[in-house]
Amino acid sequence: MDKIQYTPIGVIRSPFKQVAGMPIQPAGAKGIAGSVEIHEMFAEGLKDLEGFSHIILIYHLHRSRGFKLHVKPFLDDQLRGVFATRAPRRPNAIGISVVRLLQVDRNILKIEDVDILEGTPLLDIKPYVPTFDEREAVRTGWLSSRADVVAGVRSDERFKSAEE
Amino acid sequence: MDKIQYTPIGVIRSPFKQVAGMPIQPAGAKGIAGSVEIHEMFAEGLKDLEGFSHIILIYHLHRSRGFKLHVKPFLDDQLRGVFATRAPRRPNAIGISVVRLLQVDRNILKIEDVDILEGTPLLDIKPYVPTFDEREAVRTGWLSSRADVVAGVRSDERFKSAEE
Numbered sequence: 046m047d048k049i050q051y052t053p054i055g056v057i058r059s060p061f062k063q064v065a066g067m068p069i070q071p072a073g074a075k076g077i078a079g080s081v082e083i084h085e086m087f088a089e090g091l092k093d094l095e096g097f098s099h100i101i102l103i104y105h106l107h108r109s110r111g112f113k114l115h116v117k118p119f120l121d122d123q124l125r126g127v128f129a130t131r132a133p134r135r136p137n138a139i140g141i142s143v144v145r146l147l148q149v150d151r152n153i154l155k156i157e158d159v160d161i162l163e164g165t166p167l168l169d170i171k172p173y174v175p176t177f178d179e180r181e182a183v184r185t186g187w188l189s190s191r192a193d194v195v196a197g198v199r200s201d202e203r204f205k206s207a208e209e
Numbered sequence: 210m211d212k213i214q215y216t217p218i219g220v221i222r223s224p225f226k227q228v229a230g231m232p233i234q235p236a237g238a239k240g241i242a243g244s245v246e247i248h249e250m251f252a253e254g255l256k257d258l259e260g261f262s263h264i265i266l267i268y269h270l271h272r273s274r275g276f277k278l279h280v281k282p283f284l285d286d287q288l289r290g291v292f293a294t295r296a297p298r299r300p301n302a303i304g305i306s307v308v309r310l311l312q313v314d315r316n317i318l319k320i321e322d323v324d325i326l327e328g329t330p331l332l333d334i335k336p337y338v339p340t341f342d343e344r345e346a347v348r349t350g351w352l353s354s355r356a357d358v359v360a361g362v363r364s365d366e367r368f369k370s371a372e373e
Contacts, residue, residue: 050212051212051301051303071341093293093294093350094293095350096351097347098344099347103305115253126253126255126258128255128334128336129336131341136254139303143344145344169299169303170292173349174349175343182262186259
């Protein structure tokens with residue numbers, strides 16, 4: 046299993062300085078403002094991005110330590126397979142969020158609906174395109190009765206360390 | 210800029226052995242069958258996944274070499290900022306696809322709508338949840354008149370190497 050190495054292209058700025066109290070999905074973070082600072086050397090890659098109202102941020106969950114294969118997600122009280130959850134403590138701590146893009150000012154993106162921790166290293170940005178990213182007739186397993194309550198749920202400390 | 214290191218959790222099996230002729234998005238890969246082989250040590254993490262009809266695969270675009278900040282996407286003939294495209298040659302060569310999950314057989318996932326190259330290293334799986342992943346009233350910039358034709362577009366060799 047060869048290791049794969051990435052270098053952050055920027056950093057995410059957010060009002061959430063700690064895990065506790067954070068919304069657990071953008072759907073629960075409506076209107077919460079943040080920004081993305083892209084490192085100067087990558088700023089040219091932002092050309093044409095402003096035409097998109099929503100973007101997908103792919104980032105490293107830098108405060109997540111270790112992982113378990115069975116986890117108790119925020120939305121449930123039963124153990125679930127980690128890949129059937131969006132829990133942050135994963136074998137590869139990669140997060141994705143669809144956020145609203147308000148403005149591009151050179152290497153700074155103003156964004157909204159931010160469910161991401163302050164200082165999170167950004168790995169990639171992709172334009173959000175319904176034709177590519179949306180599906181119909183979706184079944185959502187154990188989350189089917191719970192996903193809609195996500196707006197009111199806040200994070201707690203359970204994902205802070207693998208030693209809990 | 211600290212480097213971030215990931216270890217693949219498995220490998221994606223697909224009928225596409227080369228870049229040329231590949232669909233460029235799952236929307237253009239409807240019904241194309243493939244599978245995911247999860248490494249044994251992570252198989253327990255697949256518990257509860259079968260209840261989901263669609264999953265998000267996050268993977269390393271292992272055949273992509275180097276990047277340019279301005280690229281000509283498959284769907285266009287003008288140079289666009291790489292982050293305003295889904296082009297595979299990116300600063301961090303991370304790909305995401307929403308695919309249909311047909312069956313989980315221990316550590317093997319049978320999937321459909323596969324727009325991914327054979328042998329692609331898999332980094333993460335997340336359940337696809339419309340409440341989390343879909344947005345309304347979306348603007349899609351330069352792609353707005355082009356995204357709907359994606360089903361008929363096939364990849365060519367332009368992303369094979371940075372030396373073209």
